[in-house]
Amino acid sequence: MSDPSHSTAPWTAENWPIAAAMIQQSNILPDGSSVQDQSAEGWAETVADVADVGFTEIDPTDSWIRIADLEPSRLDEFLSVVRDADLTIPAISTARRSVIDAEHGDEYLAYSHRVIDTAAAIGAKSVSFGFLQALLPAQKKALWFWTAPGHVDPDDKAVWNKAVERIRELGRHAADVGVDIGLEMYEDTYLGTADDAVRFCTDVDLPSVGINADLGNLVRLHRPVEHWRSMMQKVAPFARYWHAKNYFRTEDETSGLVVTAPAPLEYGVISYREAIRMAHRHGFRSAFLCEHYGGDGLTVSATNREYIRRILRSVLR
Template sequence: MSQTDANRVLTRETWPIAAAMIQYANVLPDGSSVQDQSPEDWAATMGEIADAGFTEIDPTDCWLRVADLTQPRRDAFKQALKTAGLTVPAISTARRSIIDPERGDEYLAYCHRVIDAAADLGARTVCFGLFGPLTEAQKRVLWFWTVDGHRNPDDPAVYRRAVDGMRELGAHAERNGLDIALEMYEDTYIGTADGAVQFVRDVNHPAVGLNPDLGNLVRLHRPVEHWASMVEKTMPFVRYWHVKNYLRIVDESKNVYLSAPAPLETGLINYRVAVKQAIAHGFRGAFCCEHYGGDGLSVSASNREYLRRILPKEPVSR
């Protein structure tokens, strides 16, 4: 197979599967910020990612805001990536909603910078969401998803602002040769399968699709749609995919809904089924392994190997 042909296909071994950075804090024990770390310190963290067997990383902005680095600092970041043998298939944002009631305009401008930074790093996708900051009540509990957080308002004008803003970002991404994946998250306009699909259709831009992070939903301590139904509805729209899984215990007669993080292959969502459906619908984007609790990096590495086992045996054309 020629190099050109190789670039046109994906195999189990070459499909991009990134490590998320949610297990790394952005504030260090001494109170300093990862944003201000030396390139050598960034490289040390990246070395852990590489040692876990990853060749891709999503520099999620809950760890480091690459979009807010000066160009010389971003060049140093790129060199650290190269030294570690890592590439960036996508950049995800967290809790920087373009319809935040206080900082929405600021976050819209930030998202535009993320698109430019992603192009500079050679990424193919940027991931945006409409979820807000953790509430004080969420910060006080072990698992933040067990307490209700901010909700997108039932306001047509705000909904329209969200749609228009994502379409604006989609146009920018398209000019840079990128896709946008919108992260599904509870109590947002893209917080259910039906709502997410409708939102993408309302945005109506070819560069804008979904990150069907169904783990965000099946972990909720409340009734949720069956995972298989959500898969069926959302897989035609996948551009990038945060994958994680949870055990879920439900006793409707007692109004009991409990969850706990679990490896991909042992949790509620059957990713063998979901991945097969996504690929059948044309998904050729990257995965990003996330896990909360314990050694999240090692669990993510095990999840990466599980994904490789269930990806198609035969090469898939891009």
Template sequence: MIPFGGRLPDGRLVQDAAPEIWAESLTDVADAGFDAVDPTDSWLRIADLDLARRAEFVSICEGLGLSVPAISTARRSVIDPQHGDEYLAYSHRVIDTAAELGIGHVSFGFFGPLSPKQMKALWFWTEQGVQNPDDPDIYRLAVSRIRELGQHAESCGIRISLEMYEDTYLGTARDSVRFVTEVDHPAVKLNIDIGNLIRLHRPVEPWAEMIELCAPYAGYWHVKNYYRIEDPSGLVMTHPAPLLGGTINWRTAIRRALELGFDSPFLVEHYGGDGLSVSAANRDYIRRILSGRTIRT
């Protein structure tokens, strides 16, 4: 639901809008050929709807033939210096809501709110965002809180995935593997959203190396692609791309992840332009890869 945003043209929050407004966006999703949707809390926090409004949301999805296999959260870090306790409580509500609705996957992350410069930029990732502190106590708190969420999720039959994102404790492939290994809980996996890293205007690990290191720990997976240009002068520039056209070879990446045991849903994303239609094309591309795959044994 990233193409729809959390505010309406008149400034109202989608969260506070009438269900008919939700239905308009979800109808667009269904008309694009989707039969599943992640509400994504940057669009709508279904965990913070009262029971009646949550039932209306579910009814709309059912009427459109849309299942809800996962819920993604964004910019609600459980170690946020101001709102960490609040976001931890919210994260538990998300897990409870997922259990209530029979949703099997939830994605969390440590990335913070967009800075004023990021909000003004054409592409927010070209400006510096919030950085997780280089503080052993905060790191241990992050591990402890994610393990706590993992224990809750396991009791509900749900899997958590932690989204890879720059300048967080999941900001590189090696950091991500280190973190999930330290959490050491079977319900906690990685959301190996390597597009978040490939788009950075700085040196990054090769995408194939990220897949090799992280896919054995992968759960629910956000996928997107970017064109990346690296000039010999050191200049790096990126731009959103469809899955089949950017720097990451997604056919190779997906096949390798399957070989390494990946068995969770994909969330297709795209920034800019008609993001919904590009996401639909990305969906079809993944289906072609899956239908034609040959897995070595």
């Protein structure tokens, strides 16, 4: 199966890469073993579900499997499983492996370099990095982890500068091997607001580094947030590999109560029709990733994929 991300031909609404995220899949199997050590047949069962709901692309999100840490023979096995399911890999997403983590930052920086090299080796054109860190105990107990306080990046110029330098290092590496980086917007990190994300990306100042405009990470917060339209207007010129998800959001102006819950892409508070048009006007040409928390996230993601294709038909005609 041809992969449009490997071609200079114009993308259409029908072949634009729209990948399935694997966030709904645990990296620990029922017997306590790791997906990392699972048999190829076991991987194939999971990957078959992605193909069964109509996806032609998959992102081997590293909360499920770290393909950058597979031995070459095992990576070949995994890629064979993906090919046998008629899927391609346009991008690789990382999660909760911040290069400025106080304890593991150096380890995660080295890992991020391996992700870039792996992406280049398998023909993936984008990677997603971010500064989100491990969930705290209260977040792990909550039904929705974003309703409990999590890690906060320090208000420290030295740490900001360290983050900029490390992402710049990764950006240069990515440029050398033909890969783009999307920096994931996420609350209370150096990419936690549209203004901060733009400022950070501007400080890095490399064409290979842009913003993963995951506005869903912000509109789901049970606190005041900037309107999604204003955020998108700011980040659209920098938009790269895009994690797309949406949320219902209700705000009670009399009490200050905010309540959110995951929503299919077309029903939530963000108008992706408008957001995609904004990005397209600024030359957005990168893959999408469909995510959804709760319930049958894979099936909802498949519905979201078709919604994006409908929007693309309108935008590209």
